[in-house]
Amino acid sequence: MANPQQRRWRVHVRGIVQGVGFRPFVFGLAERWRLAGFVRNDSAGVTIEIEGEEGALREFVTALQRDAPPLARIEQVSVEPLALVGERAFVIAASQAQALRRTLIAPDTATCADCLREITDPADRRYRYAFTNCTNCGPRFTIVLDVPYDRANTTMRSFPLCARCRAEYEDPRDRRFHAQPTACPACGPQLRWVGLADQQSIDRSAKEEAPAHADPLVAAALALAQGQIVAIKGLGGYHLACAADDETVVSRLRQRKQREARPLALMARDEAVAEQLCVVDQAARALLTSQVRPIVLMPRRPAAPVAPSVAPGMQTLGVMLPYTPLHHLLMAEYAAAVGPARVAAIVLTSGNLSDEPIAYEDDDAAQRLAPIADAFLAHNRPIHMRCDDSVVRVAAGGQLLIRRSRGYAPAPITLARELPCPILACGGHLKNTFALARGREVFLSHHIGDLENLPTLRSFHEGIAHFQRLFDITPEAVAYDLHPGYLATQAALAMPIERKMGVQHHHAHIAAVLAEYGHAGPVIGIAADGSGYGPDGTVWGGEVLVATCAEYERVGHLRLLVLPGGEQAVRQPWRVAAAALAQLYGPDFWRLELPFTQRLDQAAWQVLARMIERNLNSPRTSSLGRLFDAAAALAGIGQIARYEGELAILFEQIADPHQPAYPMPLREPEVSGGPFTLDGLALLAALVDDVRAGVEPAAIAGRAHHGVAQALLAACRRVRDERGLATVALSGGVFQNVLLLETLAGALQADGFTVLIPRLVPPNDGGLALGQVAVAGARLGV
Structure with a gap:
């Protein structure tokens, strides 16, 4: 007689559940609870059908989510009842490709302890074998060609398994069961x-x-x-x-x-x-x-x-x-x-x-x-997708990503709300990453790099095509930066996608933080970096915004500096410093008794001065990154940057954190209802006084950092008083500066603010694509 407690359920599992030992884990759970049925990979994830007593089924589903393998990441579990079949055993069925792909690909993962023991054990057959791996470790993203994630769809397909590896691969009780890159010295790469x-x-x-x-x-x-x-x-x-x-x-x-x-x-x-x-x-x-x-x-x-x-x-x-x-x-x-x-x-x-x-x-x-x-x-193991090393540091009590790539990509970032349609975001020009998104999942790419040349641009296009194939996403909208000169922007505008949406650079920075935290906004957004395209014709980079994902308002910014020669001023920070001195002290500033003015090439400056006077290639900027460059140059750190932001980075490195703050006053708007300004020139004037007085560069650097932090705190207080907002989102490449980040975050928290710091994506332009997705999704969903 049939047991009235017998049930059959179909369980769909979505997430990173292929190539991570998930099916043998399911097999073990089924044996433990004496359940019959099957488990198989498909293009959407993993499908399980189980049959047994209802209590055992419930325990199985609970354990499925609670005890999943270390590399698995379960995004969704759904259960539906089925008619009883009367099966007596549980098996691992062959993978099944489907028209609609919803599976996730695991990032590449470091060697596990078990494999490390094997390669260092002279008695083991994988002793000193450089390509040892199992379901708990090894290559994933860099070798996968297509889904489902089976050996035939990886670059390991050209290495047939030997008999001993085949036996491990087919044994559901072995940790190498369907470990797609598995191999040994007899059959694997050399x-x-x-x-x-x-x-x-x-x-x-x-x-x-x-x-x-x-x-x-x-x-x-x-x-x-x-x-x-x-x-x-x-x-x-x-x-x-x-x-x-x-x-x-x-x-x-x-x-x-x-x-x-x-x-x-x-x-x-x-x-x-x-x-x-x-x-x-x-x-x-x-x-x-x-x-x-x-x-x-x-x-x-x-x-x-x-x-x-x-x-x-x-x-x-x-x-x-x-x-x-x-x-x-x-x-x-x-x-x-x-x-x-x-x-x-x-x-x-x-x-x-x-x-x-x-x-x-x-x-x-x-x-x-x-x-x-x-x-x-x-x-001779082919790499299908290049992937640089990731870079992180510890800041303000958590992880701060500088470059998100190997080990993180292509694991998705989950949004709080569904997107209205699939979206491609093309990112920025420097430290480029792109993103493909659908539903609540944003697949932020590995690090592409600075789009300065044809090989990098080709890598950008190849990466997008690969992600579209892997995740079966055909974008119906494309988001891009407003800067018309960015190659990523030009690529977006040339794509045969009808809905195109330009997103302001600093709005994208803040929207990325909102997306990470699932915060609807509005928040006070402090977006600070080297440069971003400003809709008013200036170069933005030190912005106080009131922002949601859909909209932003620029309520404050740094007082404008001059960039003589445009991009050349980024590579030669002495230009920004000299122009700031001219703003402060007039055309005869070079008579100041400063090491900086004594080293100044006066002939070169006179050429720049005429450019500024005639407004030729001398854009104005509110960039905090350029303010730090100028401060560093005036403090004697150097005059030329061998890479972007070098002087500002070295300025942070030498800073004595136990110093008072330079003044950086908040100035009222020049026109009613306009943005207030934070006077970085006043900070530079105080810095110049200290240099003339012989104050050590370490003290000067510390005072400059505290001056900026106090000014940004004052700006947030001003917005809180006017708008009633008490949550602050910090983003932009300047917040890779840990001294500034920790000083400002600590001061804000002590003053009662809630502070949102990016943890899942970099604060620099490597996180822009996530923000572009968030903005496009919010606007398209209206």
Whole structure:
């Protein structure tokens, strides 16, 4: 007689549930609760049909969500009753492709503890195998070609499984059950070493393949220890590596890579080595050792054994730990090669010339990196989608993303409300990311980079096409930045999508924060960066907004500075500083007894002065980034920026946080109902007085940071008094400045404000695409 308590349910699970061990997990739960039926992957996620006693079914669904595998991310679980079938067993069924795709792709994930034990165990068949992985770790996004996420739809399809790997792959009780990239030395990818024929020669034409019996990992480690530059094919592309403590080779790498000053990332063998280099607090350690394994920016130790050229002028170092078996094995060999007298850390920077996308295809890497690298450590597992390392730091009690890429992308960001239609957002010009969105899911891309050249623009278009295919999104609207010169904007306007929506740059910054927090607004938005297109014809960058996702009002901004020569003033901050002095003290400012004026090229300034007088290529800007540039130049930090924001970054690095604030008064609107201004020129005048009085640059930098923070606090108080708003959203690249961020956030919170700080996307232009989606969705939904 049939048990009246017997039921059959169909359970649909949406989220990151493919390639993460979800089906064997379901299999185990079904066995535990003595349920019959099946589980299968499909293009929408995972479908389960289960049959058994109703109480067991309920326990199963609860455990499904509570105990999911570590890499799984469940977005939605739905249950519907079915007629009983009378099945007696539970099986894992073959994947099923469907016309509508709704599955999610997991990010690439660092080597798990089980796989790490295997590659270091001489008795294990995967001992020293550089491509070991399982359902809990390994490549995902960088190797997937299509969905469902099966081996045939990855770049591992050209590596047939051997009998032993096949047995693991087909055993639902094995942690490698349907681990699509799984392999072993007998059937999987192999390393290849291409070194110098003559170890004394630096002639790149002398490269030749090492003997077949040579161990590529040992060869690479010895080459690094001996002062060579090695191109290493990793998870999402090629890196350029060299010894971290060898000034000669680090300088040579900079020269060949044409990266003059921007800090270089380091890979440390383990946590102990990271501790030799940096002060690693609990929050930084959690990030360092997480499954993402990002580059973490941390305070450097004064005696850190690294070459000066690794991070010139910086009090921080960017350090990551090994995140693939290849890296673990290489760093162990490198530590053995250099011995205890040297630090077991290497420079590991993107494999490219400055401003180019990272190389990820073998032929392209061989051509582009040959002038830079002395040798290559490569392999024959294809990379389908390039993906740079992610960069984070700890700020204001949490994670602050500087670059969101490997380990994070393409996991979606979930919105509070459904979008009215699928949307493509093209992002900005610098630090570009794009986003494709549908329903409540926003798929923010990996880091594309600065859209300064054709290869990067091609990477932008290839990435959009890949995301559209993976997530089956055909956008019905496209959002873009208002700046007509941005290549991303031009690309958007050329797309055959009828609904197009321009989004003001700083509104997008604040909308990204609102989208992350699911906040409807209005809020006080402080958007501070280097530059953004202003609808009034000026260059914005220090904005006080009242904003929702749909609308914004500019209620305040920094007093306008002059950018003599436009973009040239970004690269030559002395121009902004000199123009500010002219605004403050008149045309004879150069007579001031300042180190800055004594070094000033008066002939060059006179040319700029005439440009400003005639209003030729001298736009006005409210940019806080440019104010910091000018302050740094006047304080003697430098006159030329070798990369955007360099002087402002160095200004933060030297700042003494225990200083009073410079005045930066809030000025009333010039016209009734217009925006108030924050007088950065008054701050610069106080700074000049201190320079003339011989005050140390560290004190000057601290006073400038506190002056800006106090001015922004006063602006928020003004808006609270007038509008009754007590929530502040902070965004824009200037808020990568941790001293300013923490000082301002702390002051706001002490004054009763609720402060929203971006945590899921960068505050810089890498987060713009999320804000563009939020604005477009809000406006289209009206």
